[in-house]
Amino acid sequence: MVTTLVAVTAVTSCTGGAPEEAAGTAAPESVVVQPGRPGEDSTTVQPEDFEATEPEDRWNEADATFVSDMIVHHAQALEMSALAADRAEDPSVLAIADRIRDTQGAEIHGMAGWLQGHGLPVPVPLEGGDGSGPRVPAEHDHEDMPGMLTDAQMAELEAATGAEFDRLYLEGMIQHHRGAVTMSTDLVGAGTNLRTQELAADIGAGQLAEIDRMQEMLDGL
Structure with missing residues (x-):
């Protein structure tokens, strides 16, 4: 079973200098998407909760x-x-x-x-x-x-x-x-x-x- 890591990042402003986190904007968050078995839906879990052991x-x-x-x-x-x-x-x-x-x-x-x-x-x-x-x-x-x-x-x-x-x-x-x-x-x-x-x-x-x-x-x- 292939596991896909999807990074979900909040929108921030772009400037000519170094990127700055917009006020009140949450830090970028990553979640792990685990495809389900045939006929089952995929699920998302936090990286710290993901068991990386192969099937x-x-x-x-x-x-x-x-x-x-x-x-x-x-x-x-x-x-x-x-x-x-x-x-x-x-x-x-x-x-x-x-x-x-x-x-x-x-x-x-x-x-x-x-x-x-x-x-x-x-x-x-x-x-x-x-x-x-x-x-x-x-x-x-x-x-x-x-x-x-x-x-x-x-x-x-x-x-x-x-x-x-x-x-x-x-x-x-x-x-x-x-x-x-x-x-x-x-x-x-x-x-x-x-x-x-x-x-x-x-x-x-x-x-x-x-x-x-x-x-x-x-x-x-």
């Missing part, structure tokens, strides 16, 4: 909560997808699990960088002690987060193999993706950071497409 640098609690929660949300998707390596029967299930691990693993590192860049804590270790990727902390109350699988669902998925695993994985990941779409939609209008808004839009669009694909796969089992 891409601004953030609020909604942005920080979204990024932190989405890291935890993604971490469970990585745990689910890691199980597919020695449990999935359908090659297409293994393929989409690998894709989710690659995509969401990269997004976790990007979101962690955003938190660290703003002096905020990262909610999960980026590397497990056994060399695995991020994992949901055992003490995290993740079941209140949209789409997250319960401990019982995760245990059932871990115990399954073959066609049963494929079914449970697809059902669980569709549920999980729908939760991520809800979280992304909720950020719109609540956050102020351009990067988190773009991230939410990308996550929402990408996971909606994967939901459609996984539903087709589930219907074909």
Whole structure:
């Protein structure tokens, strides 16, 4: 968003010498004109009241909560997808699990960088002690987060193999993706950071497409 500085100056007399302020004339005054978002009017503020931070640098609690929660949300998707390596029967299930691990693993590192860049804590270790990727902390109350699988669902998925695993994985990941779409939609209008808004839009669009694909796969089992 471009900000325009408009100087409003009182009319003064002109003489051949140095300019003199006319008696009773107010000193020149400057105001900052902030253009509104599309469809909104511009506003004017005094320079001392203007926050010069660019939109891409601004953030609020909604942005920080979204990024932190989405890291935890993604971490469970990585745990689910890691199980597919020695449990999935359908090659297409293994393929989409690998894709989710690659995509969401990269997004976790990007979101962690955003938190660290703003002096905020990262909610999960980026590397497990056994060399695995991020994992949901055992003490995290993740079941209140949209789409997250319960401990019982995760245990059932871990115990399954073959066609049963494929079914449970697809059902669980569709549920999980729908939760991520809800979280992304909720950020719109609540956050102020351009990067988190773009991230939410990308996550929402990408996971909606994967939901459609996984539903087709589930219907074909």
